[in-house]
Amino acid sequence: MSEEVRTGSRVRLALSLLAAGALAWILIGQQSSLDAAEQQTIFMGGSPRRADSEAVNTSRLLFPAGVRSNWHTHTWGQLLMVEEGEGRHQVRGGPVVAKGPGEPWFTAAEVEHWHGAAPDEDALQLTIYEGSVEWLEPVQDEEYLVTPQR
Numbered sequence: 689m690s691e692e693v694r695t696g697s698r699v700r701l702a703l704s705l706l707a708a709g710a711l712a713w714i715l716i717g718q719q720s721s722l723d724a725a726e727q728q729t730i731f732m733g734g735s736p737r738r739a740d741s742e743a744v745n746t747s748r749l750l751f752p753a754g755v756r757s758n759w760h761t762h763t764w765g766q767l768l769m770v771e772e773g774e775g776r777h778q779v780r781g782g783p784v785v786a787k788g789p790g791e792p793w794f795t796a797a798e799v800e801h802w803h804g805a806a807p808d809e810d811a812l813q814l815t816i817y818e819g820s821v822e823w824l825e826p827v828q829d830e831e832y833l834v835t836p837q838r
Contacts, residue, residue, distance in 0.1 A: 751811045756804025763819030765797045775811035777803040786836035802827045
């Protein structure tokens with residue numbers, strides 16, 4: 689196995705673990721209405737507490753086939769994961785990348801990027817970010833309609 693393949697596998701594993709942790713964090717935050725007795729039956733070693741989650745934005749966005757965001761940045765960064773369909777994303781200057789269900793990706797703070805659906809398939813995306821979004825210009829067809837990497 690080449691070093692490039694091993695590195696790619698490690699990156700995919702790290703991103704998957706990061707996404708699973710973020711999703712668990714969201715789900716744990718939704719458990720706040722449980723009383724102490726109920727929490728003792730679902731958590732071992734104590735009960736988690738919500739940590740400053742009011743500033744975290746979460747959304748499930750359904751992008752119909754061919755729809756994509758404008759170029760944009762986030763002050764904190766953004767974690768995305770496709771739940772259904774085929775998504776696409778691109779960091780400015782990089783390749784267009786296709787993502788399927790369960791494949792997460794993280795875009796660091798202040799990095800210009802876009803995301804959306806494949807030209808011929810809807811994409812349901814889960815997005816998690818904190819802070820504000822700066823919206824930039826539209827993604828042109830010449831940028832969007834290229835063969836994506838996997």
